[in-house]
Amino acid sequence: MMELEWDPEVESPATIAVIGAGPVGLEVAIYARFLGYFVTIFEERRVAHRMLDWHNRPLSVSVQDCTTSLGHAAIKAQFPDYERRPPDHVFTGKSFAEEYLVPLAKNDLLFDDIHFLSPVADVSRLQTYVCDAIHPQERCNDEFRIFVEGRHRGNWISRADVVIDCRGMFQQSCGLGPGGGQAMGEIGLRDTFLKHTPLDRKFEAKSIVGKRTCLIGQSKRAAQFATEFASQFANQPDTRLTWLIRSTRTQDSDDFTNALQAIRSNQPSNMIILESLGVDQIQQEPNAHYVLRLMRDDDSVMELQCDVIASFQSGRTKPISTELNLSPWNDPDMPSFITREPGYYQVRAGSLEDGAGSGLTVAHNQIRQLFALISGRADLDLYRIVEAPTND
Numbered sequence: 309m310m311e312l313e314w315d316p317e318v319e320s321p322a323t324i325a326v327i328g329a330g331p332v333g334l335e336v337a338i339y340a341r342f343l344g345y346f347v348t349i350f351e352e353r354r355v356a357h358r359m360l361d362w363h364n365r366p367l368s369v370s371v372q373d374c375t376t377s378l379g380h381a382a383i384k385a386q387f388p389d390y391e392r393r394p395p396d397h398v399f400t401g402k403s404f405a406e407e408y409l410v411p412l413a414k415n416d417l418l419f420d421d422i423h424f425l426s427p428v429a430d431v432s433r434l435q436t437y438v439c440d441a442i443h444p445q446e447r448c449n450d451e452f453r454i455f456v457e458g459r460h461r462g463n464w465i466s467r468a469d470v471v472i473d474c475r476g477m478f479q480q481s482c483g484l485g486p487g488g489g490q491a492m493g494e495i496g497l498r499d500t501f502l503k504h505t506p507l508d509r510k511f512e513a514k515s516i517v518g519k520r521t522c523l524i525g526q527s528k529r530a531a532q533f534a535t536e537f538a539s540q541f542a543n544q545p546d547t548r549l550t551w552l553i554r555s556t557r558t559q560d561s562d563d564f565t566n567a568l569q570a571i572r573s574n575q576p577s578n579m580i581i582l583e584s585l586g587v588d589q590i591q592q593e594p595n596a597h598y599v600l601r602l603m604r605d606d607d608s609v610m611e612l613q614c615d616v617i618a619s620f621q622s623g624r625t626k627p628i629s630t631e632l633n634l635s636p637w638n639d640p641d642m643p644s645f646i647t648r649e650p651g652y653y654q655v656r657a658g659s660l661e662d663g664a665g666s667g668l669t670v671a672h673n674q675i676r677q678l679f680a681l682i683s684g685r686a687d688l689d690l691y692r693i694v695e696a697p698t699n700d
Contacts, residue, residue, distance in 0.1 A: 314448040314650040317684035318469055320344035325454055325468035327428050329355045331374065331404075332657050332671045333474035334412050338382050339675050340472075341417040342690055343683060348466055349418065350456060352427035352475075356409040359660075362401025363509040367660045369667030371397045374660060375408055376672055381694045383411045402509070404660075425459040431471055431632060431652070438633050438649075448650035470682065473654045482621040484524055486586035486603055493590045500592070502618040505529060506536035513540075516547060519615035522600065523551045524587065526560065530620035531567035534579075542576035550612065552602070555583035582612075590617075645674045653678055 322345055326337045329351035337347045354360075367374060372395035383390050390411065393399070399407070413422060434451045436442060454466040482488035502521070504511040516537075523533055534551050541547045553568070560568075572581065585603040592598055600612045633648040645653045655678065657671035672691065680688045 312646070312650075313444040315445060316448075316651070316681050318345075318651075318682050320683075321346050322469040323348065323467070324470045324472060325350065325452065325466065326472050326474060328352075328474035328476075329413060329422055329424075330358055330474065330476075331356070331409060331660070331668055332476075332655055332675075333472075334409060334418070335376060335379060335668070335672065336472050336474055336655060336675055336678075337418050337421075338378060338412060338415065339679055339690055342378065342382075342694075343679060347418070347421050348468065349422040350426050350428045350454070350466075351422060351424050354424055355413040355422065356405035359401040359405040359409060361504070361509050362660075363507060364400045364402055365507055366398050366400050367404060367667075369398070369660060371395050371399065373667035373669055374399065374404065375668075376691055378690050378694045379408065379412050382415045382417065383408070386415045387411060401660075423456070423458070426456050426461070428454055429457045430455040433632075434467065444650050452651070469651065471652045472678070473652070474656075476656050484587040484590065484619060484621065486588070488621070489586075491587040491590050494587070497590060497592055497598075497617075498619075500617070502616055505533040505618075506540045516541070516549075516616055517544065518546045519548075520613070521547075521549045521616040521618060522598070522612065522614040523549055523618045523620070525620040526553050526564040526568075527620050528561060528563040530618075531561075531563045533618055533620060534571060535567045538571055538574075538576055538579060541578065545578050547578060549579045550614065551579070551581045552587075552612075553581060553583055555585060555604070584610075643674065643677055645678055 320343055324340045324345045324347050326333050326340070326347060326349045329337075329349050333349060333351075334355070337349050340347050371393045375392075380390075380392050384392075393407070413419060432453050432455075433447065434453045436447050436450045440447070452468045452471050454468060454471070456464050456466060458464055483490035484494050485491040502515060506513070521537075523530060523537075530551075534549070537549050541549075551571075568581070571579065575581075582602075585605065587600050588603045588609060589601040590598060596615070598614050598617055600614070602610050602612055604610055632652060634652065634654070635648050636644070637646065637648065645655050647654060655671055655674045657668045660667055676689050676691060679690075680686055
């Protein structure tokens, strides 16, 4: 049975800060507003930017697994002509954003409280430090102080009684060098690297057509780039790709393994796969070409020249603050969304973008449990109470 050292119940009206305005953050925010809480939403870019970047690729789940009765009801109340897609319909990333997420964000209950282009840089308490020898309940009663790096408004401070972090794993990229370290010269050139894969909304074919591209990494995004390049540019011999992967590998992801096998079995003539320990040094010549020095093993190197670099390294989880205890409980009876920091919760979804994904059903269940905890009503389930609108 779950036991906390503080009382998680928070009476409305109280202020809940939601970090992230994606599929999870918007569901959290609308659930909180229906219960009478004040909500402030901080979004690093724009609403549903990840889904918009996913563009015309289909999601891995159907409508019934990535939307909720509460969300449909909120949209219907705001836009009476709204028609819900059939439960078995499969959105693309773009249509999911445009038909469900953006209309949800435009609901009067949310829109004025969404801060766009406002990444949260740090969250701390107003009065207490994580090292203070005080009871967790006293720490729980202390407000959160949220430091925002607004791109239009500048840096500013907000406060909240509860923080719900909905940014997923928010990865920070490793370096290009051996073991994930930095390559010499990498930091100054990182902003020039290609950031999108061929089927992304913002990808421009002219950025690689007729050029030599070096793809670095074996993350899901790197595998996606390689697979999409093979399907889109295989018949363009002047457009070449070198996929640079690690020669020492232990636990490869299924996405990487499957992409590597598929490409090696039917490898286009304009694409090669090259193994190395990593990039030891990188520099850009006056003619804008890159020169990479690769470590093949402990004592040998080789030089590689290219026109474009696409880097999609694996990542490490980036903590939001050193003054919060966000470590997991490692307790099977403790829901995964509860951190050791009183009043700070992390709600995450299953993947929407690959066949192994569970959609948002994991997150929706966490949201239901979380607000049952915060409201002090163990049987609360707004998804059951609010009927999904039907289209006549």
